[in-house]
Amino acid sequence: MGIVALIIIGAAAGFLATRLMGVETDIPTTMFIGIVGALVGGLILRALLAMMGALSGFVGAVLGAMLLIWLWQKYGPTP
Template sequence: MPILFLVIVGAAAGFLATRIMRVEADVPTTIAIGVFGALLGGLVLRALVTMAGWAAGFVGAVMGALLLIWLWQKVSGRR
């Protein structure tokens, strides 16, 4: 089932991409463009989401450290 889904989504993506780029291609080439484009796009998107996750973790760590410093200053009476 996943392979059939990949072919259907690939065909739709390939059709849309060939129309946007104004490329004339036959049906098997259009499907291949869509399937390989989906694989490539999925890898790139997964890498970007992973990097965004690391960045979000870093931002969260900095914000947590800032909060602890602020609380420490309030409790200890330091400025």
């Protein structure tokens, strides 16, 4: 997957994940969460991607971003 595609999918996944988790963040943080979530989700769901296609890659990106948000809320800095 190209860098541009990773940024676009990551931004979309980060946006969706922050909305699902009820987190308000700025655009760069949302993109960072989505991109890292896409990497984590892509690694975890690689077998699913082989079976179901590109849609599972987006699902994995959203799930990875949601996991990252949860870890950030649980162990990250408190405001």
